[in-house]
Amino acid sequence: MTSRRTRDVPSLVAKAREGDARSVARLISLVENGDPALPEVAAAMAPFAGRAQVVGLTGAPGVGKSTTTNELVRALREAGNRVGVLAVDPSSPFTGGAILGDRIRMQDHTADSGVYIRSMSSRGQLGGLSAATPQAVRVLEGAGCDVILVETVGVGQAEVEIASLADTTLVLLAPGMGDAIQAVKAGVLEIADVFVINKADRPGADATYRDIQGMLALGERGPNEWRPQVVRAIAAKGEGIDDVVAAVGKHRDWLESTGNLRRRREHRASAEISALALGTLRARIGDLSGGTALPLLAARVVDGEIDPHAAAAELVAGL
Amino acid sequence: MTSRRTRDVPSLVAKAREGDARSVARLISLVENGDPALPEVAAAMAPFAGRAQVVGLTGAPGVGKSTTTNELVRALREAGNRVGVLAVDPSSPFTGGAILGDRIRMQDHTADSGVYIRSMSSRGQLGGLSAATPQAVRVLEGAGCDVILVETVGVGQAEVEIASLADTTLVLLAPGMGDAIQAVKAGVLEIADVFVINKADRPGADATYRDIQGMLALGERGPNEWRPQVVRAIAAKGEGIDDVVAAVGKHRDWLESTGNLRRRREHRASAEISALALGTLRARIGDLSGGTALPLLAARVVDGEIDPHAAAAELVAGL
Incomplete structure (x- = not known):
């Protein structure tokens, strides 16, 4: 879907900095779509x-x-x-x-x-x-x-x-x-x-x-x-x-x-970092045992063999 | 706040099973308040x-x-x-x-x-x-x-x-x-x-x-x-x-x-287990480096030194 050209992040960033609306739009599309270039875009935008x-x-x-x-x-x-x-x-x-x-x-x-x-x-x-x-x-x-x-x-x-x-x-x-x-x-x-x-x-x-x-x-x-x-x-x-x-x-x-501006922004950054970290961890939980760990535990909860808290502890231990 | 009596989980469960409304109410209070007895209550309720x-x-x-x-x-x-x-x-x-x-x-x-x-x-x-x-x-x-x-x-x-x-x-x-x-x-x-x-x-x-x-x-x-x-x-x-x-x-x-009843319930159990596991992980993230890791990363994001994705990766690596 995304052409090679749109992923040339340094060039897009340079043009966006100059006010090029199409480059801005492409960068937003990259972050919105969770494109593999997202970390690069994020890093390039950090100073601003x-x-x-x-x-x-x-x-x-x-x-x-x-x-x-x-x-x-x-x-x-x-x-x-x-x-x-x-x-x-x-x-x-x-x-x-x-x-x-x-x-x-x-x-x-x-x-x-x-x-x-x-x-x-x-x-x-x-x-x-x-x-x-x-x-x-x-x-x-x-x-x-x-x-x-x-x-x-x-x-x-x-x-x-x-x-x-x-x-x-x-x-x-x-x-x-x-x-x-x-x-x-x-x-x-x-x-x-x-x-x-x-x-x-x-x-x-x-x-x-x-x-x-x-x-x-x-x-x-x-x-x-x-x-x-x-x-x-x-x-x-x-x-x-x-x-x-x-x-x-x-x-x-x-x-x-x-001083509330900085406090609010630090709070916001904390929440964002935390959410991103948890997103990564959520994906890892989903991948445990080739993706079978969570469904198997869920089936055991439905069968009344284990409770959700104990199941969650098993998952965390498996990470 | 919670008296010793209200935390006698096996007794509360037995009475709740017999239909005692006060015991039901106490058990719900224990789970609602995140009481230390919560895992025990959860385990006791699993079979039902x-x-x-x-x-x-x-x-x-x-x-x-x-x-x-x-x-x-x-x-x-x-x-x-x-x-x-x-x-x-x-x-x-x-x-x-x-x-x-x-x-x-x-x-x-x-x-x-x-x-x-x-x-x-x-x-x-x-x-x-x-x-x-x-x-x-x-x-x-x-x-x-x-x-x-x-x-x-x-x-x-x-x-x-x-x-x-x-x-x-x-x-x-x-x-x-x-x-x-x-x-x-x-x-x-x-x-x-x-x-x-x-x-x-x-x-x-x-x-x-x-x-x-x-x-x-x-x-x-x-x-x-x-x-x-x-x-x-x-x-x-x-x-x-x-x-x-x-x-x-x-x-x-x-x-x-x-068969959708079972499918829905397994899906629901998955979501609940996953949420509980992530809650545990969120708490661990908050505790990293004695609770300083996340605030320090957040300050660096606000200062433009690091982007939130890179900060999140650091946190996950630290777990």
Whole structure:
């Protein structure tokens, strides 16, 4: 599938560094597909880690994520930033592809060489963000992006996962969706650095605003802790977008001045390294005894001969 | 916290086998808390694995999960089954507890010695099912349950995870919630063995029914594959519950006659063993070099000195 040319990693990296969009796209494809060249790409991108502010953007379907992303890109571009967008879609094994309907709008920016836009499916991690996303972020950092927006449909887990790879997490709400309560149930209240109440001209916007502020008021936080900002916007009219950008900038300043930026990033790197190491170990477990160890133990568990804990201990001993 | 008495596992197991609800509750607490006695409990329960049909029940907030569970328990009890209910709630670190408001209804059954009801929070696995859930299922099997209902609020990932521990997965929908589309987005279409369209007397129920049937018609399946059943119910009035029970029974018959019951359970046991083994390995990674190996590598990744893949390889080599 992958031609020899696309795997010439040093050349692709050099061109991506110069801003060549096709090379950036090819590098992301290599990491997304788990290409054998992935370690080489990862190594080449290592020096550029941390160059960009990574902004996660999530929310339930229908809150206006794509429109908001679109407007944020516009505002960030106007301020002179190079911008990367990773739209991570939950993929459906049923249709075999990602749901990209509302991604079309993003084509507003396809003629702009200062914007890289990429849709990624989250295959292999149902409902979650692709393991390739952090690598794709680093490719965009290598390509000189100042801000990288990672957008994902908020269907629970993904909303929480996005916080684990972003410096700043935006949670979009819209009036009349019972969002405040849903946010609590989904654990979103804990991960949002900035709440954006989109469609703020609709009935119920004030109630949603009050609900969120009320719930934030319940949380105890120390003097050095971030208090999530709540911003109203009407993305479809471009209103409030500057306020969102300002809140994101304010959060970035807070992260830097408190040392939390580095702490968050080290925490993130730990999680990523750990996940990669466990991926390797998972593969080794799968390969034990020519791939028969795990199925045989599973059959014994089903037969009631051994319990899963004892079976797991056997596997680990066999590594 | 745990008294000596509660850790007398052989005695607790013996009493649980005789149907003592308090002993069942204590055993579940031991597995839920990751008590040092957990391996002993697991070993004691091993022989009873697979005695019950495990039925997962999920759906978005507001579709009537608790009411439906309540009515299913009633119907299953009337048919002479011992029934276990595990209600897994997404816990919020913010409030420090599970959202159990609508669990109250289940108290209808607390006086019935043939029903065990247990709420479990999913702490440690944000948005997901507790790792302790499969163990709790086995405790309930040991206590003689014929059917175990595992109910979870469907907020994405949990809906998919529930299928990985259930023999039969029920997905509840309600009219007018855009459920059909949401179901596709959340990957629910792939995991449902039975769709229950609850609140079927509400406007839009027929449309939801048609949408789901339409989407099911799009899927290709072989002659030996299960075609998900779609059942209408009004749980609040007890209507349609017998149809749900019948569909669950039909699925059970299909699972057994095709050999899929064993295949599903072996697959499930594999996943559980593998997850437990990886948990052990994760802990070992965390302990490497007195707990300093991972943080030091993470700092080097943040500094751009090493990439996460190379860092992961170092960790694995150090095990």
